[in-house]
Amino acid sequence: MRSPKTRRIALVAAAALTSATMVASAAPTAVAADVPDDTVSVTTPQGEEVAGSGLMLSSDEQFVQQFGAEKARAHGISEDDAEQTEKNAAANDAILGDARATHWSVRKFVGTDADGRHIPTRQGNREFGWVHFSGPHNIKSSKVIKTALSEHPEKKQGHRLEYGAVLHNGLGLILARVRVIVQYHWETKDHKYKLADHSEKIGVITAFCQGTNRCPNALNEV
Secondary structure, three states: OOOHHHHHHHHHHHHHHHHHHHHHHHOOOOOHHHOOOOOEEEEOOOOOEEEEOOEEEEEHHHHHHHHOHHHHHHOOOOOOOHHHHHHHHHHHHHOOOOOOOOOOOOEEEEEEOOOOOEEEEEOOOOOOHHHHHHOOOOOOOHHHHHHHHOOOOOEEEOOEEEEEEEEEEOOOOEEEEEEEEEEOOOEOOOOOOEOOOOOOOOEEEEEEEOOOOOOOHHHHOO
């Protein structure tokens, strides 16, 4: 038989164990909702939903530097159909009419390319400039234009320069490809719009997402 002293020790130990169990049971249990999740689910132009690690906006050159030329070529960055897409976009814009805004030459912001060119985006009207692409093509962030202009021109034809940018996730999945067309001269190609100061440039003529007339809203949120 246990001595009275032994029985007292056993009872004290049992009570301590019971208290510890009750405290442990009262502690909050972590659930999935308490754990921060910085993974973003994105939808590709083909309708596929892919888990990424956040969206980023890069010029085409920056994308190549980050993910390599092979992956860039796989997405068609070095072999684009910008010319045809621009024609399609221009045809859609023509439906809106050719009403001209008064102060078309007002500069909204200026970007600088890798060669040191200072390229303005002007107020414009439905034929070119900010008014032309911000509504119909859903590019409402100056960051989109400045990011594309930060690289070297991808194409040069007379005074016409072309730049590109891509919206992608951390895995290199491209969600949208942006083209920015610039008239680096004091008058437009059709001589319709002219600047009094011939040292100034018309700047961004249009910007759009290839393969679609309206860019995704996510482009304006990065």
